[in-house]
Amino acid sequence: MVRSRWNDGRFQSGGGQQPGGIGLLDGSTFPNESRGISSLRLKSSMLNTLKIGLIGAGNAVHAHLAGFAELSISVAGICDLIPEKAESVAAQYGIARVYPHAGALIEAVEFVGVITPPDSHAELVIQALRADKDVTCEKPMGNNLSECDLMVEAETASDGRLFIVQNRAYTDAMKAMRKMIADGAVGTVLCIKSEGLEGEELLNRMPSIRTDERGVIGTQAEHQTYMGPLLVGSDIASVNINTHKRPDTNMLAPDGTADGTFTYANGVRHLLFHTLERGSLPSEHNLEIIGTEGKLRSFRTGPQNRRIEVLQWQRANSQIWENVDLTDARVRSREFAAMWADYLNAALTGSEPMMTTEMARRSIHIVDKMYESAALGGAPTAIALPSAPQAQPGGRKLGLRPKFLRKLGPSGPNLRQ
16 A cells, blocks of 8 residues: 555544436436345435545546536535645635645545545545545555455444445446346347547546556556446456557556457456547547347547437347437536435445445456456456455445434435335
8 A cells, every 4th residue: 555645644543406317316226226235315405414525636526526516515625735726626616625634634524535546545545434434436446456455444444434436337328228238128248349549638638647557457448347247247257458559659558558358257258449549539438238139339429528428229130220318418427426426325324335345346356457468468367356355245334324313314314205
């Protein structure tokens, strides 16, 4: 675990819905309800009862704050290593207070968002959990599985909950695609194809990618390590990955481009092509599901700040792609709002969210194995995830916790019927 500069040593850690509705607040069925997990869901107004603070005021924070705005949820505080950045973001979004360092913020709030570079994730998450605070941490969960396991151990010993950003699962298109697959719209799934095509647009917006030790796999292809299993209902069993980089690409990591396959435990094959070397062309994110009785595909389109995700269906024996109606096709603010609604609801009610920490932990293991496969020239590399130490998935944290009963009122939670 890397010691970061986010603390100055003074803190010692101790033991309204928009038109169209946010999917997780409008009475829709949650994917985890079919697994028998508590489906207790709170009204949007109840989610605004937690005092939320954000650590990190870089580029990624804007997507989170757009999600909070969509939910009409206020953020109580923010901090950053560069105070001027935190002050600028606070002024832009009406955040009440800028804290001098992470320790002060953690001490003052109830729910912490860790939106910092990956090297600081483990330290800050563990510090917040030791203070019994709930935490949402940006992806990747950690730099390696060992860091993830330290975070899981801290959560198990804490009264706080840990959630990891897995935002792509929360778009309306992905929820609809998952339901259509489950309902048999494409028959038996045979293959997944995913493309992530990015270049200067992303690298200029997030310049830290140029100096990171990990490139397109850790930045972009990681999304497929949780989206694929979610869509087809099966874990990734092995990976075959090749990486390369053009000589003129201005980035440190060797994986400017990655291509290869995932093989799922149920036999589904996943063909991947992901790159950060597309030059000046606009970013594209494309996903296609091929089944025995049809196909589904999604793609994101439009300018960066107004992008939507389109979902299309091609029935068996047809060459026509039909648009699938979505409640709201927007991405970014929409997906982050739905994700935060799910995580805040889980923190307040003690229920499980759709996307769990164990899924994020598994993603880190798969990413490590992708790099291992690439180092071996694309050799097949098996996924054999060790059990999380002292982890209790779905264990003692479920059920309403006493420290939040006061927020739900004397007569219990005010639920959306």
